Amino acid sequence: MSQHNGSLNSLRLKTGLAEMLKGGVIMDVTTAEQALIAEKAGAAAVMALERVPAQIRAEGGVARMASPKKIREIMDAVSIPVMAKCRIGHFAEAQILEELGVDYVDESEVLTPADESHHVDKHAFQVPFVCGARNLGEALRRIAEGAAMIRTKGEAGTGDVVHAVKHIRQIVQEMKILTVLGEDELYAKAKELAAPYELVKLVATQGKLPVPNFSAGGIATPADASLVMQLGAEAVFVGSGIFMGKRTSCMQCQEGRHAYDDGCAFAPPAEADRRARAIVRATTHYKDPKVLLEVSSDVPTAMKGLAIAALDEAQMLQTRGW
């Protein structure tokens, strides 16, 4: 087999798994118990984390790759794919995650970046990568580096869907524009997008990204999931929206003991289970208001959340990465 065929087949296998996740929900989990709730509720995959984004936001400090022991516990608990996050540019964390055998690596702005100018060279890995993007140029730069799936960034850990909407609209609109441009205009557009011409040309011809395009960052309710799916997302990541309770920080939770009362950072398991099932059904039936009404009626509460408009620029996670 030629070298070219080898790398092409590697990309086909990487995007192939993303194809299998389409129309599904990928849920952030921090324990094996949560992973089981997610799987039973119908999650297509889980993202194994030390802390969900809302906790990272509340507790501060440097956010790093989750401990391999924790990820391993989650991998052992469920039969669905398990993803894990590495810091932007931290290829050593990515190497560890690949060796561990996770099914997807998310090079994520939710963690504290490890490199101020370089992302991970994702072609160098056999494990597939997903990366965040706010616009088409950013998406195509990540794909050029080898990302096999793009997720719009939104603003993680807020439960405010406004930037998830902004970013999916932005990317979809920029792709539409490419399809009507002339050959000669595409060169200038590639320069403006700061993305490789070949990828710009590909999007102009096909009208969509060459890899699956999912949505993330602030999706907290069944209606939110339906909204981003109707806007063109092919699947959704739900981070803090399933398992977060009324508060974002709790001493007991930090020690791994969850009271699941009003003072707890985590929602009671039965409550998380109801939210998870509702979001899964809403993602499948995203165009069916009858089902959306039914599932929305099943979930009495959602995470409290944080309005993005009230955040300072410095508190934004989405500006990490370039």
Add this chain to the structure above:
Amino acid sequence: MRIGVLALQGDFDAHRQRLEELGAAVVLVKKVEELDSLDGLVIPGGESSTFLRLLGESGLKKLHEFVRMKPTFGTCAGAILLAREVEDPRQAGLGAIDMVIRRNAYGRQIDSSIRQGLFRGSPIEMVFIRAPKIERLGPSVEVLAKEGNDPVVVRQGKAMAATFHPELSGDSRIHQEFLELVANRTIS
């Protein structure tokens, strides 16, 4: 010929494209009530545990009836659903094909691979993604394709299953085989 593709979750759109290229009228099925008007059904790749959750008990019952009346083709997660018995972990199967199938039998994503196998004696590309393996087959199941010594495309009566993803390859022979199965059943 109206072919449904179960569109609860997974790569249903890749199947839709392939079937339309072959001239079939395709309906994306999100509710089991939509099964009634179909001549055949494809159950795509995706997560079988997600399909089961979304189908629920009543959906599974309806699908159970359908696969005994009309031709059905399952790939990967779809093949798992059609089996009599599922291992790792144990879960409900429709029993349309007398086989025992094991989920994620090759390992995790890092063990996914593109291989060459034989379909009706001719070489064919096979894309395996976190694929299951057929562990045991009943006597009335016909093996249509093998990869090494493993049966990877099988048929019993109206039901057909592939443990890999023909919808992710350029080769349309396996979908063609299914459409012929539907055509023969619709006439007779």
